[in-house]
Amino acid sequence: MSDTGSGTGSETQDALATCYRHPNRETGVRCSRCERPICPECMVPASVGFQCPECVAEGKRTVRQARTMYGGQVRQRADVTLTLIGINVVIFVLTAASGAGVASGSGRSTIYDNFALIPVQVASGEWYRLVSSMFLHYGILHIGFNMWALYVIGSPLEMMLGRMRFASLYFLSGIGGSIMSFALGPIGQAAAGASGAIFGLFGAFFVILRRRNLETGGILGLIVINLVLSFTFANIDWRGHIGGLITGSIVGAVFAYAPTGPSRDRIQAAGCAAVAVVLAATGIVGASHIRSECRNTQDFVTQQVCAHAGLTVG
Numbered sequence: 001m002s003d004t005g006s007g008t009g010s011e012t013q014d015a016l017a018t019c020y021r022h023p024n025r026e027t028g029v030r031c032s033r034c035e036r037p038i039c040p041e042c043m044v045p046a047s048v049g050f051q052c053p054e055c056v057a058e059g060k061r062t063v064r065q066a067r068t069m070y071g072g073q074v075r076q077r078a079d080v081t082l083t084l085i086g087i088n089v090v091i092f093v094l095t096a097a098s099g100a101g102v103a104s105g106s107g108r109s110t111i112y113d114n115f116a117l118i119p120v121q122v123a124s125g126e127w128y129r130l131v132s133s134m135f136l137h138y139g140i141l142h143i144g145f146n147m148w149a150l151y152v153i154g155s156p157l158e159m160m161l162g163r164m165r166f167a168s169l170y171f172l173s174g175i176g177g178s179i180m181s182f183a184l185g186p187i188g189q190a191a192a193g194a195s196g197a198i199f200g201l202f203g204a205f206f207v208i209l210r211r212r213n214l215e216t217g218g219i220l221g222l223i224v225i226n227l228v229l230s231f232t233f234a235n236i237d238w239r240g241h242i243g244g245l246i247t248g249s250i251v252g253a254v255f256a257y258a259p260t261g262p263s264r265d266r267i268q269a270a271g272c273a274a275v276a277v278v279l280a281a282t283g284i285v286g287a288s289h290i291r292s293e294c295r296n297t298q299d300f301v302t303q304q305v306c307a308h309a310g311l312t313v314g
Helices: 002-015 053-062 079-097 110-115 119-123 129-135 140-161 163-184 195-211 217-232 238-257 264-296 300-308
Strands: none
Touching: 079 110, 079 129, 079 140, 079 163, 110 129, 119 129, 119 163, 119 264, 119 300, 129 163, 140 163, 140 195, 163 195, 163 238, 163 264, 195 217, 195 238, 217 238, 238 264, 264 300
16 A cells, blocks of 8 residues: 555656746656756657757767768758859849840949959959959859859868868869969959869869879869860960969868878868968069069050059059
8 A cells, every 4th residue: 555655646746847947837758868857848859758958958069070081070961062152143143233244244344343353453452352253254154164063063072071171172272263363364354253263173172082092084084174175265264273273282182181180170271271371472472573564564555554553654
């Protein structure tokens, strides 16, 4: 009889228990980890029973998150790639709406005037053009090919590298292409496009495949074909393509050849920082060269271009 009475008291105690987060709610369920009573709103399904939100959060902190082969966090989608494509498409629509031709981009647009890569304008202090020009395109075919290539190559690369490493690769490659175009191209000629960044992805993908002893024929053929096209057509900025390809290959090697272990992240970050320093130094040298050309040129058209940008002419 005493045993039966004891059981009834326990059942009554459980029935009167209230959720530790909501004291006005009675519950008969307890967290399988800390055994505190929890109401339906606070129940989080676990492998056995339910857990409270605090125990779930604590468990996430103690579980080591899965990492990609090069140290990035494992993701289910290539979010950076998709975001970059979205930004490029939106800016292309805005550029077309502001006067640029959709088919060829040959129309006049204030967006081109203010944000395209014009070396003499960069040398006069408008350094932002090195980045802003990466999001401008001349016509539907230009952006169409670049965004297709970004999706096809960028998606698997982002999955291998993780968000931060992929974003670093993309922007360093794009800036590398812009700087080579800026430093070696005609000082008054406008250039734009994500091609430098795309070529950087090509180069990094090739390096990573070689590092893993995988087949590289496909990506190598794609690089060769695009380089041939770059030197075949007069309106293609081969300098930006070469600069992006070189920069992306170097950054890809930094990620691929950094030794595994606790110091890998620091080594990769230091490698990217070193690339950024070299790019900055190259940009400074390029700007100095353009200013010198403006001071010494005897060509009337070049003098007009330099004067319009506010640079001293000879």
